Amino acid sequence: MLKGKVAVITGGTRGIGFSTAEMFLKNGAKVAVLGSRKETVDAALEKLKAADPSYEVIGMYPDLSDYGAVEKAFAQVKDAFGKIDILINNAGISAREPIEAYDPDAFKKIMDLNVTAVFNGCKAAVPYLKEAGGGSIINTSSMVSLNGQPSGVGYPASKFAVNGLTKSLARELGKYNIRVNAVAPGVTRTDMVAALPEEMVARVSAPIPLGRVGEPEEVASCFLFLASDMASYVSGTILSVDGANIV
Numbered sequence: 001m002l003k004g005k006v007a008v009i010t011g012g013t014r015g016i017g018f019s020t021a022e023m024f025l026k027n028g029a030k031v032a033v034l035g036s037r038k039e040t041v042d043a044a045l046e047k048l049k050a051a052d053p054s055y056e057v058i059g060m061y062p063d064l065s066d067y068g069a070v071e072k073a074f075a076q077v078k079d080a081f082g083k084i085d086i087l088i089n090n091a092g093i094s095a096r097e098p099i100e101a102y103d104p105d106a107f108k109k110i111m112d113l114n115v116t117a118v119f120n121g122c123k124a125a126v127p128y129l130k131e132a133g134g135g136s137i138i139n140t141s142s143m144v145s146l147n148g149q150p151s152g153v154g155y156p157a158s159k160f161a162v163n164g165l166t167k168s169l170a171r172e173l174g175k176y177n178i179r180v181n182a183v184a185p186g187v188t189r190t191d192m193v194a195a196l197p198e199e200m201v202a203r204v205s206a207p208i209p210l211g212r213v214g215e216p217e218e219v220a221s222c223f224l225f226l227a228s229d230m231a232s233y234v235s236g237t238i239l240s241v242d243g244a245n246i247v
């Protein structure tokens, strides 16, 4: 589905981002995985290459909240693969403190990665996507971007902002054949969920209409659809991938 395409995936070293990198490579894309540290990026590249040595994948670890660093990383992707067609803004962090205990620095940290880094990625990618004749940007939102959450206000606030960036840039960039969408996962079995005792996962799963948490691959397949020509007329959409979970 992505033969000949070049994709940049932030937060691609584990969880949803890693599954997306794997699925994009399987579907013929060349992939640049961006993570936070050399060791985790190297480990992810090793794992992907072990799955198939013919995969064309590179890795970097720029500070995503620093526009200059992101710009430099994207120039390296262009040098390595000749172009950029797809950007997946996926790196993200969360926190659950109530407002009175919420450290203002922690709020800023969440905004730096979940919002500013998404802006930086979009801004740095646009010249390349225009040069390629169009492209696809997909941001990672969350189910909490619909109704918020009762504690940890920074995280839902950041994901509301991601939706705003997505819808606005879809309207701004459509004229360049650049589609901008977001995927809004529900509870997904990444490292954090996998580390929970099974009975706790069962408790979390109980109110979910589909009766279980999602798997990273089930989110990755939505990224794949939105990145591919199958979604050629889809832009400005926030695609829920949450088993109909209403929180």
Ligand code: NAD
Binding pocket: 010, 011, 012, 013, 014, 015, 016, 017, 034, 035, 036, 037, 040, 062, 063, 064, 090, 091, 092, 093, 094, 113, 140, 141, 142, 143, 184, 185, 186, 187, 188, 189, 190, 191, 192
């Ligand atoms: P994860 O913690 O398993 O992986 C996060 C990724 O982001 C890692 O690759 C990590 O290296 C990267 N990252 C973290 N800080 C970074 C930084 N400062 N610079 C660069 N990269 C950094 O997370 P996940 O659960 O796979 O989440 C991925 C995205 O999905 C996030 O945006 C998250 O908010 C969103 N999401 C996850 C869930 C869930 O239940 N797992 C639900 C809704 C939304």
